[in-house]
Amino acid sequence: MKRQYFYIAILALLLPTLLRGLWFYRGTPPQRPEIVTPDYASFTRPEVAINTPDLDDVQQLGGTVLVDVAHSNQFALSEIDSLTSAIQARGGNFKTISDITLLENELKTASAYITISPSLAFSESEVQSLKNFTERGGRILVFVDATRYYLGFDYISDNPIPYGDVNAANSLLKQWDISVNNDYLYNTERNEGNFRNVLFDDFGKNELTFGLSEVALYGARSVESGSGMILLQGPATNLSSIDDAHDPNAGGAILSEDESVAVFGDFTFLSQPYSAYTDNAALIQNLADFILSSQQTASLDVFPYLFKQQTVKVFILPDVRKTANLVSAMGNLQANMRSLNYTLEFVDTMPTSGDVLVIGSFDETTDVDIHLKKADVELEKNLISTVQFGEINRSGNGLLIFNSDQKGSTLILLAGTPDDIITLIGVMGYSGLNTCITSPQVAVCSVGYDDSSYDYSDDTSSETEQPTEPEPEPEATPSG
Structure with a gap:
């Protein structure tokens, strides 16, 4: 009896497994149709059009x-x-400037100035120096970016606060009636792979947009x-x-009215691989041409960098005696000019071409009269008569005339x-015009003692003679 229960228990354990096997494995399964899958091997990945710059017709412009x-x-x-590569391909070179006290002097020899995503505001003196730079013919590029910022911290809560580049850029751009908005541009319908990668296909007519059909900016601010x-x-x-709206008066880049300042709301397009997408490569080439094709107007405003050629001819007018003191001064001048990468060549006759430095006195100006006339300067007996500064005493003053x-x-x-x-020769060095009143073509410098301010006449010092009474004659007396 016990053995019977034992077999029943074994059967109870095996029966479910047996029934499951018979149910799910009932012979050879029917042939299933093959599932159709895409032919992944034949697929080609869509790629953004890549453009490379044409460097065959690059003009050697030079410049800093x-x-x-x-x-x-x-x-x-x-x-x-x-x-950087586009500028170097045109013979230009880069120079970083980290000391704002050197800005004014560095701008005198530069073709362009570039600032990228600044965080600190520009001072009034910097803005004025850059304004003067553009008025002389220089150009400025400003790039901002909505993705660039630095973290500051609240003094009370110690919470992090992101600071972008809008305020710093606008502190400079206000001089040219340009402003950068604290936003980013986006397009959810048509973009370059991401809604913040915005495409531009409508261009203002300018050398900067020549040959462009479409440009992509990445995380750009509106300008x-x-x-x-x-x-x-x-x-x-x-x-x-x-405001999630389109502003027809704003765009991805602006050119100032005088065409001296260009502002872009993004600079990611300058780096790889974004520089090769759409027509970004052509835009970068146009930017290089834009900044290197500028040329500052030659004037005393860029003193002492007045000469375009490396060799400067020096002519001393015949009435000037070449004393030991003058030779010493000329030696110092030669050293100063050498530090400015100029070489002096002393000549015996007045040159008719090339870069020339003429040294003379007020008494004999026959060789330079044509230059005095061009500058509207007349030398009278005791006066220097100028259109810019009026009449100035000759005594104790020196005169600089520049023509180009x-x-x-x-x-x-x-x-x-x-x-x-x-x-006066001593002013030919760094910051030599500090004691001068200047204009682009004429400067008058204090160089000595003005003895004309003293009146040596003795009219006021002469004493008035006092009338004297005649001495009384002695009277005769009886005693004789």
């Missing part, structure tokens, strides 16, 4: 480009390699101006994060006495 690193700029030089030109404008579906044309640049130094001439 100053890159700002003095305003806590949120970028690395490696991020602008494409622009606007009341008087400038919108360089990059996109479709109505390009929206601003401020296609034949070369000529700088004339005139003074009244041998000592004044030597002192």
Whole structure:
């Protein structure tokens, strides 16, 4: 009996497994149709059109480009390699400037100034120096980016606060009626792979947009101006994060009214691989041409960098005696000019071409009369008569006249006495015009003692003779 229960228990354990096997494995299964799957091997990945710059017709322009690193700029030089290469291909060179006290002097020899995502505001003196730079013919590029910022901290809560580049950039751009908006542009309908990678296909007519059909910016801010030109404008579906609307008066880039300042709301397009997408490569080439094709007007405003050629001919007018003191002064002049990468060549006759430095006195100006006339300067007996400054005493003052044309640049130094001439030669160095009143073509410098301010006449010092009474004659007396 017990054995019977044992077999029943074994059967109860095996029966479910047996039934499950019979149910699920009932012979050979029917042939199932093959599932149709896509032919992945035949697929090709869509790729963005890549454009490479054409360097066959690049013109050698030369020039120096100053890159700002003095305003806590949120970028690395490696991020602008494409622009750097384009400038170097044209014979230009880069120079970073980190000391704002050197800005005014560095701008005198520069073709352009570039600032990228600055965090610190520009001072009034910096803005004025850059304004003067553009008025002389220099150009400025400003790049901002909505993705660049640095973290500050609240003094009370210690919470992090992101600071972008809008305020710092606008502190400079207000001089040219340009402003950067604290936003980012986006397009959810048509973009370059991401809604913040915005496309632009409507361009202002300018050398900067020549040959462009479509440009992509990545995380760009919008830029606007009341008087400038919108360089990059996109479709109505390009929206601003401020109000989720399209502003037809703002775009991805602006050119100032005087065409000296260009502002871009992004600089990611300058780096690889973004520089090769759409027509970004052509835009970068146009930027290089834009900044290197500028040329500052030759004037005393860029003193002492007045000459275009490396060799400067020096002619001393015949009435100036070459004393030991003058020779010493000329030696110092030669050393100063050498430090400015100029070589002096002393000549015996007045040159008719090339860069020339003339040294003479007020008494004999026959060789330079034509230059005095061009500068509207007349030398009278005791006066220097100028259109810019009126009449000035000759005594104790020296005169600088600068003229520049296609034949070369000529700088004339005139003074009244041998000592004044030597002192005037001393201004030919760094910051030498600090004691001068200047205009682009004429400067009058204090070089000596003005003895004309004293009146040596003895009219006021003569004493008035007092009338004297005649002495009484002695009276005769009886005693004789």
